[in-house]
Amino acid sequence: MDLAFIAEVFPKLLAGLPLTLSLAVLSLSGGAILALLLSGLRASSWLGAQFANFYVYIFRGTPLLIQIFLIYYGLAQFPALRHSLLWPLLREPYVCAVLALMLNDAAYTSEILRGGLRAVSSGAIEAAKVAGMSRPTMLRRIVLPLAFRQALPAYGAEVTSMVKATSLASVVTLMEVTGLARAEVSQSYRAIEVFLCAAVIYLVLVTVITRLVHWLEARLSTHRSPALDRSPA
Amino acid sequence: MGEAFTLLGFGPEGWGHALLTAGLTTLAVSACAFACGLVLGTLCAWAKIAGPPVLRRAADIYGVVLRGIPDLLVIYLFYFGGRQIVTAIANQFGHTGPVEISGFVAGSLAIGLISGAAQAEVLRGAFHAIPPGTLEAARVTGMRRWTMFRRIIAPQALRTALPGLGNQWQSVIKESALVSVTGLVETLRAVSVAANSTELPFLFFLAGGAIYLAITTVSGLVFRIAEWRAMRGQPAMRVGG
Numbered sequence: 001m002d003l004a005f006i007a008e009v010f011p012k013l014l015a016g017l018p019l020t021l022s023l024a025v026l027s028l029s030g031g032a033i034l035a036l037l038l039s040g041l042r043a044s045s046w047l048g049a050q051f052a053n054f055y056v057y058i059f060r061g062t063p064l065l066i067q068i069f070l071i072y073y074g075l076a077q078f079p080a081l082r083h084s085l086l087w088p089l090l091r092e093p094y095v096c097a098v099l100a101l102m103l104n105d106a107a108y109t110s111e112i113l114r115g116g117l118r119a120v121s122s123g124a125i126e127a128a129k130v131a132g133m134s135r136p137t138m139l140r141r142i143v144l145p146l147a148f149r150q151a152l153p154a155y156g157a158e159v160t161s162m163v164k165a166t167s168l169a170s171v172v173t174l175m176e177v178t179g180l181a182r183a184e185v186s187q188s189y190r191a192i193e194v195f196l197c198a199a200v201i202y203l204v205l206v207t208v209i210t211r212l213v214h215w216l217e218a219r220l221s222t223h224r225s226p227a228l229d230r231s232p233a
Numbered sequence: 234m235g236e237a238f239t240l241l242g243f244g245p246e247g248w249g250h251a252l253l254t255a256g257l258t259t260l261a262v263s264a265c266a267f268a269c270g271l272v273l274g275t276l277c278a279w280a281k282i283a284g285p286p287v288l289r290r291a292a293d294i295y296g297v298v299l300r301g302i303p304d305l306l307v308i309y310l311f312y313f314g315g316r317q318i319v320t321a322i323a324n325q326f327g328h329t330g331p332v333e334i335s336g337f338v339a340g341s342l343a344i345g346l347i348s349g350a351a352q353a354e355v356l357r358g359a360f361h362a363i364p365p366g367t368l369e370a371a372r373v374t375g376m377r378r379w380t381m382f383r384r385i386i387a388p389q390a391l392r393t394a395l396p397g398l399g400n401q402w403q404s405v406i407k408e409s410a411l412v413s414v415t416g417l418v419e420t421l422r423a424v425s426v427a428a429n430s431t432e433l434p435f436l437f438f439l440a441g442g443a444i445y446l447a448i449t450t451v452s453g454l455v456f457r458i459a460e461w462r463a464m465r466g467q468p469a470m471r472v473g474g
Contacts, residue, residue, distance in 0.1 A: 061449040062442040063410035066421055070442065073428060074435035160301075167303035171414070178306055191313030199302045199310070206301035 002193065009184060009197050016177040017201065023166040023176060026098050028159060031105025038110040039117065052110065059107035065168055067104055072096040072172045097169035101162065108158050116151030117143065149220045156213030160206045167202070177201055237436055240427075248427045248437070255423030256444045262341055262419055263409045263448075267402055269345025274352025281357050292353065299350035304343075304408050311343035312336060312415045336415030344408050348401055355397035359390040392463045399456035403449050410445070420444050 038055065041048035059067070075081055075090055089095050120143050128138040148155075170179030181198040185191045243249035280292040299307070312334070320332045363386065371385045391398075413422040424441035428434035 058442075058446065061446040063407040063421065063445055065410045065413070066424075066438055066442050066445065069421075069425070069428075070435065070438040074438045077433055077435035164301075164303040167305045168411075170305070178303060178309075181306075182309070185309075185313055189317070191317045192310065195306055195310045195314060199298075199306055202303055202306065203298060203301040207297075 002190075005188075005190065006193055006197060009188075009194055012184060013177055013180050013194075013198050013201060016175055016180040017205075019174065019176040020163070020166050020205075023094075023098060023101065023169055023174075024159075024163045027101035027105055027166075028162055030098065030102035031109050031162070034102065034106035035109035035113055038106060039113050042110075042114070056107045056111055059104050060111075064100065064104050064165055065171065068097060068100040068168060068172060071100045093169070093172040093174050097166075097172055097174055101165060101169075104165070105158070105162055108161075109155065112151045112154045112158060113147065115154065116147035116149075119150040120146045152213065152217050152220065156210065156217075159213070160209050163205060163209065164202060237433075240431060240433065240436065241440055248423075248431075251423050251427065252420070252440065252444065255418055255420045256448070258337075258417070258419040259406065259409050259444070260448065262337060262344070262412055262417070263402070263406045265337075265341035266344035266348060266409065267405045269341060270348030270352045270401065270405065271398075273345060273349030274356050277349065277353035278356035278360060281353065282360055296350045296353060299347055304347055305411050305414070307347055308340060308343040308411050308414060311346075312339040315339050336412060336417035340409070340412030340415055340417060344405055344412070347408065348405050351404070352398065352401050355394050355401065356390065358397070359392075359394035360386065362393045363389045392467075395456065395460045395463055399453070399460070402452060402456065406445065406448055406452070 038052045042052040043049075071090075072093060075096075081087060081090065124142055124146060125138070128142045133141070166176060167178035169176055170182055173179070175183070177198050181194050184194045188194065239246050240248060241252070243253075277292040277295060280288040284292065315334050316331065319334055320330075323332045367385055367389065368381070371381045376385070409419060410421040412419055413425070416422070418426075420441050424437040424444075428437040431437065
């Protein structure tokens with residue numbers, strides 16, 4: 001191991017961290033909003049539920065990489081789209097990557113949310129109704145907070161998997177951490193050192209996120225004793 | 234529409250054969266990777282349950298590290314890192330220039346390593362769901378460890394592990410698309426090539442998506458049938474009861 005080389009490579013790779021983070025934050029927030037919409041759709045009507053199920057089936061049944069390619073390369077097939085006002089946006093690899101990550105995340109998050117919503121006890125909902133809460137208030141103050149707490153461990157795993165998934169953006173020319181590592185390897189041919197450096201960056205990032213989620217879980221369940229917390233709800 | 238059918242068909246103008254072969258390659262890579270993952274996962278689950286402290290610690294670290302690194306990076310490490318090592322060794326023996334290594338082997342090993350970390354957790358959970366009485370009974374009747382593993386532990390644990398292993402198999406199929414970065418002509422690579430030469434990227438990436446969807450759907454059904462068969466004669470189980 002050449003420490004001087006590693007000390008030189010590390011800062012170069014860290015320069016990609018802001019892009020990695022911005023990809024992750026944007027696609028996670030977009031994905032969360034879409035997932036809420038999907039859940040609303042699922043609850044609204046039979047047709048809406050069928051659509052939501054189909055959406056989840058498609059996006060969970062195919063690799064993320066092909067979804068990115070379909071948006072980045074695929075959309076160019078349509079002349080109407082190429083001449084539209086949206087084209088300056090849709091030919092940007094950044095926009096395409098965020099779009100694909102967002103749509104993909106929405107499918108997984110909506111399933112996690114579904115599990116969380118199912119765990120909200122009917123007693124809590126009845127109590128809210130009896131207290132005269134309107135539907136939006138009940139959603140905001142009772143249902144969503146309870147569902148969120150229930151879904152938090154699974155959602156934490158989804159957040160880390162999205163952070164890792166941003167590395168796929170490098171395949172459509174984005175220079176985030178993995179992209180920079182790939183470029184560095186093609187110059188120095190020292191694949192092991194460079195990719196291990198990149199791996200360390202992701203590992204630290206994921207560890208920090210995991211800790212944060214654990215902390216949040218503990219904070220949101222102060223009313224439970226640790227022993228009860230382990231029992232299945 | 235007619236043109237699309239010709240292009241995706243098996244005629245002289247069609248890419249049907251290329252896509253079929255590529256689909257089979259995806260299946261082959263996935264199967265090898267899943268098998269690697271199952272072996273690694275079993276070893277790690279054993280290390281975590283009954284291994285000496287050093288191995289237990291090693292298995293824990295392996296799990297944490299592999300869950301914290303993007304899959305693409307693991308594949309890059311195996312493919313380009315593997316090439317770097319093989320080249321260095323070959324140069325020692327007088328060979329000059331870079332040596333190519335197989336994308337298939339590097340890809341299956343990399344995905345196997347990723348999947349092994351997850352399969353270890355599935356198998357460990359399944360082991361803990363085995364009724365302890367059956368293990369005691371086996372010990373009392375004087376079964377040796379290997380016999381006990383083969384006749385008591387494995388059949389019971391696999392039954393509980395089946396849904397989790399099914400999920401892992403689905404992930405492996407989707408991760409196998411990343412092996413396309415090594416140049417191996419599996420589904421994603423084949424549709425990329427077709428998309429380039431026909432200038433119909435949407436059509437071919439959509440077809441690629443359909444191939445993956447077909448594989449994940451059919452194997453999902455197979456696993457569900459297997460679960461149903463494995464549960465025959467079992468009292469309805471309450472999860473976590």
